[in-house]
Amino acid sequence: MKFGIVMFPTDYAIDPVTLGRAVEERGFDALFLPEHTHIPTSRRSPWPGGAELPREYSHTYDPFVALAAVAATTERLLLGTGICLVVERDPITLAKEVASLDLLSGGRLLFGIGAGWNIEEMENHGTDSGSRFRLMRERVMAMKEI
Numbered sequence: 001m002k003f004g005i006v007m008f009p010t011d012y013a014i015d016p017v018t019l020g021r022a023v024e025e026r027g028f029d030a031l032f033l034p035e036h037t038h039i040p041t042s043r044r045s046p047w048p049g050g051a052e053l054p055r056e057y058s059h060t061y062d063p064f065v066a067l068a069a070v071a072a073t074t075e076r077l078l079l080g081t082g083i084c085l086v087v088e089r090d091p092i093t094l095a096k097e098v099a100s101l102d103l104l105s106g107g108r109l110l111f112g113i114g115a116g117w118n119i120e121e122m123e124n125h126g127t128d129s130g131s132r133f134r135l136m137r138e139r140v141m142a143m144k145e146i
Contacts (some may be wrong), residue, residue, distance in 0.1 A: 004030030006082045011065050012051035016061065020070030024077040030110060031070060031081030033063040040120035048117050064097045071105035080110035086139050087115050087132045088125040095143040113140065 005023050009016045016033070023031045039058045047053040067079040079101070086094065102109035115132040116122055122129050 001017050001027040002026060002078075002087040004032055004078070004080065006032040006034070008054075008059075009033055009061045010056050010059035011061075012059065014057070015072050016066040017069050020074050020077055020079075024074045028077075030065075030078035030080050032080035032110070032112065033066055034082050035063045035085055036060050036118065036121060037085070037088055038121065038124070039118070040124060043118070043120055045117060045119045045121075061116075062123065064101055067109070068101055068104065071101065071108065076108075079105055081112045083112045084136050085115035085116045085121075086113050086136045087122060087127045091142045092146060094139075095146040098143070 005019075005028055007013070007019060009019065014022075020031050036057050039053065041137060043053070049056075063081050063084065067081070070077065071079055084094070098109065098111055102111075113136065115136045119129045123133060
């Protein structure tokens, strides 16, 4: 069995490099970082966790930038997106980001994907929430070809 840590890295929390080193030093296998490109100020979508949306959702670093910094300062820690919102990214650019981080980290990337829950965030990226799972599949298939 392997154990990992998931955390929203923000500008007011422990920085990703310090966190990654601490996770690796303590014998954990992986560090997972989530993503939200932004949180629209006029939200209709309820947060799946229940009450008010936690502050960290509006302060999250880009997971690929943060994981690249962690990769450069750790040796064996697996680096995961938990999750990458594929429907909010260009598949050609995302394929390159994923491949680059995996190569530069020595094959340590765990690419976790999802379609998201925040309808307004998706709409800001031109994604219709009703077709997001189909779109996610199409983009993943395109990325595999790329």
